[in-house]
Amino acid sequence: MAGNDKTAPLVDPAAVDFEKVYRDGTLADGIAMDKPPWDTGAPEPILVRIEQAGRISGEVLDIGCGPGDNAVYLASRGHAVTGLDVSPSAIEQARSRAAAQHVRVEFAVADATDLAGYDNRFDTVISSLLLHCLDPQQRSAHLAALTRVTKPGGRLIMSCFPDDSPTVSLTPYPIGEAELRRSFPPPEWAITTLRQDRITGGTLPEGVLDLVHDRGIQLEYDANGALLMAAWILEAEKARPGEGTRP
Template structure:
């Protein structure tokens, strides 16, 4: 899939994330009780990267949602800022951080702009964000990442990839070809690109959508779904 043929499939392409986090209807009769990426714990893929020593210095969690990844990293001593477009998500993140006594800065921000953070971060983590952006938004987002990551810094990113059933849970699934062309010289060098699985907690709407076509993803040992993603680590040149 390339920019010209990316499309929304059967998953809603235009989502008001503020309404979604409030549990309000996204369209008549359609509401999401809990975003599937809100698993109530840090994403296991991110934990793996941290344990392998791939995260350093000041960290930006872009599209942080309710903040579990950012809180996890901050609890280990990293200086972390979490950004999300939805004010309700940021409010939830601040509440979770306060309950755990972990110092994290959470701010409402547009991922296609990232104003005020130029050259600030050595590590940026991005979990389940890129496939939510249209091709136009994606280009603006990558340009913003290019500004905020220090030369020599890295992006660690997990995004849903193009599979037979990806249209059931991702607005704009991303192919390996697209990632390789997006994170290319002169601004980027890909140091890792591999398939893996993202841990998600489906709500009733997603579960019903899967059941209608007989899609049965693997489960982890806590009963959460494991959905195909591409794991990218790219260095800012």
């Protein structure tokens, strides 16, 4: 666990094994949980609004899909969806949830920093609360992979935790606005939306809650008791060949 620096991650991100998180609920030494705090059992409300606004189309990738709730929701809306995650246990849970909802999703285990075999395949790519889990080297590889798998003219929809939130210590590798803008430069990408909003989460493990209280961090909850956390919401479009610099 981290020291007394109130901006340092509460849990050493390098020590987190996401397969153990999904397999037996172990986030770190001494911190166990029934399920990950990002597993709410429902699609992210912001993504629901984006889909209902018509900004998801064609073949869809949900990278870092976890237990699959976003992917299952999108499939229930008639989209052709592929859900990928590095954790085999997460993919097992996602397949079970898709079967329970009687929807078809192509789930597979994959490394988000590679995504070999998926080049130029997807019209819409969803990267939900993944980028801030990657260290700088992994992040660079992930962004390159996203660019490869997104078709020209395709759309990327991303959420990640910022570096200026009161709950920054709950974030493994928080991200600033300048870095996000540098990550999707013109003419290859055109950012159409970049704003902060609130995303919903589940219950934090008891050990993490104790550390949160010790640091004096004030958590925010919605009317239903769901945890609310600040997040960047980014939408960007990949240029088609010959489009040149875009506004």
